[in-house]
Amino acid sequence: MSDDTPSPLLEVALPALLRHARHTYGAAMRTALAARGYDDIPGNGLYVIGALALGEAPLSQIVRELRVSKQAAGQLVDALVLxxxxxxxxxxxxxxxxxxxxxxxxxxxxxTQKAAREAIDAELLVRMGDARVLHAREVLAELIEIGRGEVED
Structure with missing residues (x-):
């Protein structure tokens, strides 16, 4: 926000904030992809394409992270191949x-997806600054660790 007035979004539950923040990235990526003729990527296809582009995880791990059935994952891969x-x-x-x-x-x-994500990241850095974005990343990383059951007692 540009002034010192607290955002009413600060009162929203964290899971809802995460969902809406994810939508910001997804909408930017979908808009950029559609503008370049890639408007036929099915749901979860962005995740698969982005993860494969990183080249660090096998498809089986990527599919596991989607938390969908093997049948749904197979249909997704089939659609992306076709x-x-x-x-x-x-x-x-x-x-x-x-x-x-x-x-x-x-x-x-x-x-294209990466460029759209980087544009959102750049705008976030301008609005919030390096330290606050790093802190947000640390918080999100810790939430992921909690979900993996790797929290220290």
Missing amino acids: RGYLDRQIDAQDRRRLTVTLTERGQAAAD
């Missing part, structure tokens, strides 16, 4: 496994 965002190949080392990677279209969508 729409040209993912490529699915038999693993050369283990023919029982499939390897899923981003296609050129998928990487372009990931880059």
Whole structure:
């Protein structure tokens, strides 16, 4: 906020704030993707594409983090393959496994998604400053740890 008046949002329950904050990012990403012709990414597809672009987690872990059924996850991957965002190949080392990677279209969508996220991050830094954004990140990271059951007694 630009003045010293406290936001009425400070009285909203934290889970609701998190949901609305997530929407800010999601809406910015969806708008940017639609402007570039990537308006056919299904729900949860942004998460899969973004996570695969980071290249740090296998698809099985990404799907687990979505907390959806195996059937729903399979349908999501199928849709992303059919729409040209993912490529699915038999693993050369283990023919029982499939390897899923981003296609050129998928990487372009990931880059668009990242740019939209970075624009929101930049605006947040201007409004709040480095220290306050870092503190918010620390709080959110701790909430994640609580959810993982890794809280120290």
